Amino acid sequence: MGRRVLVVLAAVVVALIGVVAVVVYAQGADSRAVADQQPQTVYIAAKLVPAGTTAAEAVATGLMVPTQVAAKGLPLGALSTVDEATGKLLALTDIAPGEFVVASRFGTTPLGQKAIQVPDGQIAISLELSDPARVGAFVSPGSHIVIYDTYVPPVAAAGTTAAAAAAVATKQTRVLLDDVLVIAMGSTTLTPPAATDGQAQPAAAAAGALVTVALPPALAAKLVQGIQTGTLYAGLRGTDTKADLAQIVSDATLFGK
Secondary structure: HHHHHHHHHHHHHHHHHHHHHHHHHHHHHHHHHHHHHOOEEEEEEEEEEEOOOOOOHHHHHEEEEEEEHHHHHOOOEEOOOHHHHHHHEOOOOOOOOOOOOOHHHEEEOOOOOOOOOOOOOOEEEEEOOHHHHHHOOOOOOEEEEEEEEEEEOOOOOOOHHHHHHHHHHEEEEEEEEEEEEEEEEEOOOOOOOOOOOOOOOOOOOOOOEEEEEEEHHHHHHHHHHHHHHHHEEEEEOOOOOOOOOOOOEEEEOOOOO
16 A cells, blocks of 8 residues: 555656646747747837938827847848937838838938928918918918909899999909918928928928918819919908908999998
């Protein structure tokens, strides 16, 4: 009986030793596998990285985040560090979310950078105005303006008398658009291109009298019609300005109440 107990105990001990050996071997195999993979830190785009964004800014704002991948799966030229030198470089084009970031996506001259930033859902329209018609040099990107249209109203009916037609043919002026956002004056935009040396670029002087505004599609069509058929004049809006859209001023009403 005593010998049987000893044999059973010996078998249990041997089994335990075997289990321990298997666990130790498995842990060693995992360590060896990880070591063989040589994991390396690379950056991946967590969100869209717009063209013109510096690498340092993309990391600071969470647009790019570091992750570890096996050396065998490392993309060629993957960006592994963002230091003082690489942090100043600009994204040459938009980098889509989920992309491994490669160093060649950054440089000093963004290719995909937008020359002008148009608000979502709106359309940019440019119109040429004289200096007085654009309030001299006092309208700048970010200003809100009122646009007036001076036009010749159409003849009401084919049988209209000559006197009536002449009266109708008198020019009239009314508000075409009462609140318009200016996004560029000449080559000076609301969001100027980022500087490549880490310093802000000075604003360029407005070229000529070209004013670019942003409007919803329906109002953009009205502005285009006004450009083609009338003479436009702009006024700089003050705080809480309310323009009378129904007011019509003509030669006959110019000195009236």
